Amino acid sequence: xxxTPASALVDDTAAAIRARIMSGEIPIGAQxxxxxxxxxxxxxxxxxxxALRQLQTGGLIEVVxxxxxxxxxxxxxDVRETYEVRAELEGMACERAVSxxxxxxxxxxxxxxxxxxxxxxxxDGSSTAANDEFHTLIHGFAxxxxxxxxxxxxxxxxxxxxxxxxxxxxxxxxxxNFHEHERIxxxxxxxxxxxxxxxxxxxxxxxxxxxxxxxxxxxATVFKG
Amino acid sequence: xxxTPASALVDDTAAAIRARIMSGEIPIGAQxxxxxxxxxxxxxxxxxxxALRQLQTGGLIEVVxxxxxxxxxxxxxDVRETYEVRAELEGMACERAVSxxxxxxxxxxxxxxxxxxxxxxxxDGSSTAANDEFHTLIHGFAxxxxxxxxxxxxxxxxxxxxxxxxxxxxxxxxxxNFHEHERIxxxxxxxxxxxxxxxxxxxxxxxxxxxxxxxxxxxATVFKG
DNA sequence: GGAATACCGATTGGATCCAAAAATCTCGAG
DNA sequence: CTCGAGATTTTTGGATCCAATCGGTATTCC
Numbered sequence: 001x002x003x004t005p006a007s008a009l010v011d012d013t014a015a016a017i018r019a020r021i022m023s024g025e026i027p028i029g030a031q032x033x034x035x036x037x038x039x040x041x042x043x044x045x046x047x048x049x050x051a052l053r054q055l056q057t058g059g060l061i062e063v064v065x066x067x068x069x070x071x072x073x074x075x076x077x078d079v080r081e082t083y084e085v086r087a088e089l090e091g092m093a094c095e096r097a098v099s100x101x102x103x104x105x106x107x108x109x110x111x112x113x114x115x116x117x118x119x120x121x122x123x124d125g126s127s128t129a130a131n132d133e134f135h136t137l138i139h140g141f142a143x144x145x146x147x148x149x150x151x152x153x154x155x156x157x158x159x160x161x162x163x164x165x166x167x168x169x170x171x172x173x174x175x176x177n178f179h180e181h182e183r184i185x186x187x188x189x190x191x192x193x194x195x196x197x198x199x200x201x202x203x204x205x206x207x208x209x210x211x212x213x214x215x216x217x218x219x220a221t222v223f224k225g
Numbered sequence: 226x227x228x229t230p231a232s233a234l235v236d237d238t239a240a241a242i243r244a245r246i247m248s249g250e251i252p253i254g255a256q257x258x259x260x261x262x263x264x265x266x267x268x269x270x271x272x273x274x275x276a277l278r279q280l281q282t283g284g285l286i287e288v289v290x291x292x293x294x295x296x297x298x299x300x301x302x303d304v305r306e307t308y309e310v311r312a313e314l315e316g317m318a319c320e321r322a323v324s325x326x327x328x329x330x331x332x333x334x335x336x337x338x339x340x341x342x343x344x345x346x347x348x349d350g351s352s353t354a355a356n357d358e359f360h361t362l363i364h365g366f367a368x369x370x371x372x373x374x375x376x377x378x379x380x381x382x383x384x385x386x387x388x389x390x391x392x393x394x395x396x397x398x399x400x401x402n403f404h405e406h407e408r409i410x411x412x413x414x415x416x417x418x419x420x421x422x423x424x425x426x427x428x429x430x431x432x433x434x435x436x437x438x439x440x441x442x443x444x445a446t447v448f449k450g
Numbered sequence: 451g452g453a454a455t456a457c458c459g460a461t462t463g464g465a466t467c468c469a470a471a472a473a474t475c476t477c478g479a480g
Numbered sequence: 481c482t483c484g485a486g487a488t489t490t491t492t493g494g495a496t497c498c499a500a501t502c503g504g505t506a507t508t509c510c
Contacts, residue, residue: 008290009493010278034462044495049463053235053275057282065233066462066501081371085314092313146306150375234463259492269465274493291471291492 009043014051016041021060021071021159028159028218032061032069059157071159073219076212082154083208087201089151090135094184094200097141098193105141106189112137113181116166118174127174128163134181138200162207165214173210180206234268239276241266246285246296246384253384253443257286257294284382296384298444301437307379308433312426314376315360319409319425322366323418330366331414337362338406341391343399352399353388359406363425387432390439398435405431 017037020026032052034045041048052069055061063069097105115130139148155161166177180203187196242262245251257277263270277294280286288294299307322330340355364373380386391402405428412421 008288035460045462046494046496050275050278053278054282057279063233067503068462078371081369084369085317085372085375088313088317089310092310144306144309146303147310150310150379154375260490270492271464271466292473293492 010047010050013041013043013047014054017051018055018060018156022164026071028071029073030071032071058153060159074158074215076216079158079212079215080208082157083204083211086151086154086208087204089147090204091197091201093139093142093147093151094188095193095197096143097138098188098191098196100143101141101188106185109134109137109185113178113185116178116181118171118178127166131163131166131177160214162211165211235272235275238266238268238272239279242276243280243285243381247389251296253296254298255296257296283378285384299383299440301441304383304437304440305433307382308429308436311376311379311433312429314372315429316422316426318364318367318372318376319413320418320422321368322363323413323416323421325368326366326413331410333362334359334410334413338403338410341403341406343396343403352391356388356391356402385439387436390436
């Protein structure tokens with residue numbers, strides 16, 4: 001990590017906007033008014049505009065010339081496609097992690113997954129954070145920074161991601177999530193690369209399917225009012 | 226394709242700058258002066274700045290606050306890591322293509338690869354274009370737009386990519402390239418998904434290794450003068 | 451009464467202005 | 481002659497200005 005790279009205001013601005021979209025404070029499909037964002041974040045429109053370009057490149061928002069930016073409304077088929085790719089990459093990460101992970105690493109994974117356990121006392125957002133940490137840890141153990149980066153970018157391409165879903169969705173999904181993580185840990189411990197990949201792939205695909213369904217339900221609801 | 230989405234100037238500007246970097250007109254490590262770019266492209270600094278933010282997000286350039294943007298100089302280890310990811314994704318595309326490709330599709334691939342053949346008469350850049358087309362065709366046959374997009378983004382993350390290398394490098398590599406493509410086509414024709422994936426993966430990894438070596442030689446040369 | 455059109459408010463987009471920061475140059479001291 | 485402090489120049493960054501465009505509304509014509 002850099003010791004603080006003379007932080008660029010526009011990057012911070014982009015991060016702030018992204019956070020507001022990811023948290024749901026700015027809802028899916030919402031218009032992003034430059035003047036409004038500028039006032040809220042206490043800067044002029046210039047850094048806002050540049051930040052929006054960054055988010056546009058990331059795919060989180062769509063910008064129509066002379067009409068402004070809106071938070072992208074992903075189509076369910078896009079979610080499914082994307083999670084097929086994500087499953088492949090996370091599977092790859094998991095396979096690589098098998099030969100690189102240490103005993104301490106396995107302990108870290110178990111600790112992270114404990115916070116995902118349905119019974120765990122979780123303040124707002126902690127389940128999301130815990131779920132993220134579990135996956136992020138594995139990306140780290142894979143020992144390929146680019147791989148971690150690509151997965152991260154993919155995850156930030158949708159206004160609502162799996163982590164946010166795990167938190168708000170029902171206990172059933174949370175329990176499934178927990179047990180799938182356990183199976184992944186088991187495979188990593190055994191050292192079975194093939195199984196580790198397969199388990200992670202299935203895990204991500206199932207999560208993606210939940211997310212796609214969520215978007216389907218959402219668009220149906222929005223239609224009715 | 227859209228009938229021309231009211232083309233945004235900043236997107237065109239970003240594309241123009243990217244093209245100049247990819248072609249080598251703007252060399253690796255070069256400073257990108259906003260005023261100079263503005264004059265060259267005939268616009269003011271405002272769209273330039275937004276375009277640079279887009280390229281920054283893509284990873285093609287690096288922006289240091291108050292010091293400006295430079296064309297990124299990839300480290301060889303980064304190239305290797307990236308091509309491991311690319312190999313995985315292209316392998317996935319190839320595997321998926323097996324069950325989706327048609328006879329016409331195979332014909333297209335053969336035609337594209339004919340232009341890669343060492344003996345082929347190639348005007349400047351045509352080998353690059355042909356190599357790109359071969360891969361792009363397969364991405365299309367994979368039937369997953371997100372997958373194609375991610376691979377495209379990865380490919381545009383380096384100022385010098387494999388396609389550019391294939392063209393300028395020696396005949397030996399070009400011939401290897403051609404024969405590896407042939408083996409991939411054969412696997413696709415046979416319908417052997419496993420082999421198709423493996424061949425493509427090996428092909429991309431070998432290309433990535435060439436690219437990494439190229440960057441190694443380059444940095445060594447630059448040091449000496 | 452309905453549809454086409456012209457106007458108006460709101461918002462984005464490009465250009466310009468000025469301040470802040472960094473690199474370079476100059477001058478002086480050791 | 482070298483090193484360092486200060487001034488100068490260059491370049492980026494944020495704010496602001498004005499034109500271009502879009503959506504909506506009202507008006508007019510058929």
